[in-house]
Amino acid sequence: MVFGTRVLLARQWIKNPAFRKWMYNLDGYNKFGFYQNDLECLGQLPFHPGTEAVYAEALRRLPADEYDRWAFRCIRSAQLEITKTYIPESERITFEEDQTKGRYLEPYVKEILAERKEKEDWQDFLSK
Amino acid sequence: MISMKISRRPLNALVVKRLLSGQTSPKRSETEALRAPTLKTTSLPSGLIVTSLDNRSPITRIGVIVRAGARYEPQDQLGLSHTLRSMAGFSTKDSTVFGITRNIEYVGGSLTALTTRDDVIYVLENDGNYTDRNLKYLSDTVLQPAFKHWQIKDNLYRQKADLSYYRDSPQLVLIEALHSAAFRGGLRNSIYSPDFMIGKHSTDQLADYVDRHFVSNRTAIVGVGIEHNQLLERVDKWFSTMSRGDRGNSGQSKFVGGEARVDTNSDTTYVAVAAEGVGSKNQKDVLSLSLLQTILGTGPRVEFSDGSHTKLGEAVAKTTSEPFAVSAFNINYTDTGLFGITVAASAQDIHKAVKAAVTQLRASAKSISEEELKNAKHSLKATTLLAAEDQNVLVEELATQSLNAGQVVSLTDYEKAVDSITVQDITGLANKIVKSKGAMACVGKLQNAPYLEDLL
Numbered sequence: 001m002v003f004g005t006r007v008l009l010a011r012q013w014i015k016n017p018a019f020r021k022w023m024y025n026l027d028g029y030n031k032f033g034f035y036q037n038d039l040e041c042l043g044q045l046p047f048h049p050g051t052e053a054v055y056a057e058a059l060r061r062l063p064a065d066e067y068d069r070w071a072f073r074c075i076r077s078a079q080l081e082i083t084k085t086y087i088p089e090s091e092r093i094t095f096e097e098d099q100t101k102g103r104y105l106e107p108y109v110k111e112i113l114a115e116r117k118e119k120e121d122w123q124d125f126l127s128k
Numbered sequence: 129m130i131s132m133k134i135s136r137r138p139l140n141a142l143v144v145k146r147l148l149s150g151q152t153s154p155k156r157s158e159t160e161a162l163r164a165p166t167l168k169t170t171s172l173p174s175g176l177i178v179t180s181l182d183n184r185s186p187i188t189r190i191g192v193i194v195r196a197g198a199r200y201e202p203q204d205q206l207g208l209s210h211t212l213r214s215m216a217g218f219s220t221k222d223s224t225v226f227g228i229t230r231n232i233e234y235v236g237g238s239l240t241a242l243t244t245r246d247d248v249i250y251v252l253e254n255d256g257n258y259t260d261r262n263l264k265y266l267s268d269t270v271l272q273p274a275f276k277h278w279q280i281k282d283n284l285y286r287q288k289a290d291l292s293y294y295r296d297s298p299q300l301v302l303i304e305a306l307h308s309a310a311f312r313g314g315l316r317n318s319i320y321s322p323d324f325m326i327g328k329h330s331t332d333q334l335a336d337y338v339d340r341h342f343v344s345n346r347t348a349i350v351g352v353g354i355e356h357n358q359l360l361e362r363v364d365k366w367f368s369t370m371s372r373g374d375r376g377n378s379g380q381s382k383f384v385g386g387e388a389r390v391d392t393n394s395d396t397t398y399v400a401v402a403a404e405g406v407g408s409k410n411q412k413d414v415l416s417l418s419l420l421q422t423i424l425g426t427g428p429r430v431e432f433s434d435g436s437h438t439k440l441g442e443a444v445a446k447t448t449s450e451p452f453a454v455s456a457f458n459i460n461y462t463d464t465g466l467f468g469i470t471v472a473a474s475a476q477d478i479h480k481a482v483k484a485a486v487t488q489l490r491a492s493a494k495s496i497s498e499e500e501l502k503n504a505k506h507s508l509k510a511t512t513l514l515a516a517e518d519q520n521v522l523v524e525e526l527a528t529q530s531l532n533a534g535q536v537v538s539l540t541d542y543e544k545a546v547d548s549i550t551v552q553d554i555t556g557l558a559n560k561i562v563k564s565k566g567a568m569a570c571v572g573k574l575q576n577a578p579y580l581e582d583l584l
Contacts, residue, residue, distance in 0.1 A: 114224075115226065
């Protein structure tokens, strides 16, 4: 479950950027070399037939070089797990980088959700 | 009955009728009189040519023709025009493929893409009331296609199906082989992608091709079943964003004449022999060659009959007792063309059949009787007028003429032009063709198929 999708009470302290940065470091997925969008993809095979998940379809739509980078990050994290180490502090993904590059799947996800909504709207319209 | 009359005629006319009860029904007013279909062409300042044929049809067909056919694809990206045609109707910048398909089909319309070697034609066909709704999809498909790379990949199975239909038709393989042997430059490109290029076209290549070639001075827009001013309004609304600079390929091509042989396991051998024809710019030459083609014969008029009642058919029938088919063809591109004959016969008799057909072609090129010419003129006019009854064919024909010449020849002018061709016009052109270099293609079992040197 990703931090951003939980429903939160609208409190000022949660939106404080310093707090968010601290929370990001506490989450700690950057120690494994992951971006935020990678977490949704974990465990979802992109070319598996019948998968309804949105993130799997978004992974399928990635251009080839972006997909290769995702694969590299997964393999690197497996390697870190085996050797029981983390990525050194100096090379970890920073909070700012995660906000921009780490959301690389968002445009594709938005498009997929819009397509699904269009189909559902048509089905509603036809079933009336 | 009375209520129908009240709804259709104004009240004073009804009153007049009742007073003059002995009269027959009142004359139709001028606005209700049937108007002949009107053909109008406008050249817009951007270079776009807009033609409309208002034939009061309930179905409106809007065609957009762009000078971006197979001859303009870069020689290192063969098959690009096939992918482009296959991707018509897929996602654009504002719409998804589902949206375009569902919206057009919901109102009973259709969006088709057709590629020739010279042009690509997109035709939107729907009931006249829904044209406004659907023109957005047509204009987006032409001007702003997105070519999303996963859709290209998902679409490959359709291109492969196209190719398997192509391989199953030896006539298509024959004509494509003839072009690849006969021409140097763009015209040797096939309208079908080669097998090794399926899946190798990228979004950037397609987007660049559209960017360079889909410009207003390479485009014409045709409307059949829509009034001219309405068409101009809609063109202004939906196509005014078309760019103007022409950075497209010149598509230069020269006839060089060569031979192509395609061995397949077919007991029927197909042979095409051709020489350089005429481009579509010279109407008189095109009509002369069409008349020669009609005199020689384009196969039987009655389906499944034996085809020995045309001039070419008579000649070939003497050489073989197996089923055969022989026809003359006349292909015209903008600056050049092909004129020749195709022969299909059993693999044993193909040599004699082709020699007989070519001999007949030479004999006809030397002398044609006035009687033959008169019959051919009737036949050609009938074929054209009957073909023009099909409005889809009409859209393509109007579009091609608008783009090539900037104006359309009306059917009455066409008939006059056909009637004005004389025997000298035809034999002069035909003698030139018969003496010039030839090109040849053979498909099938080729153990007996002739070479060009055998036919000289």
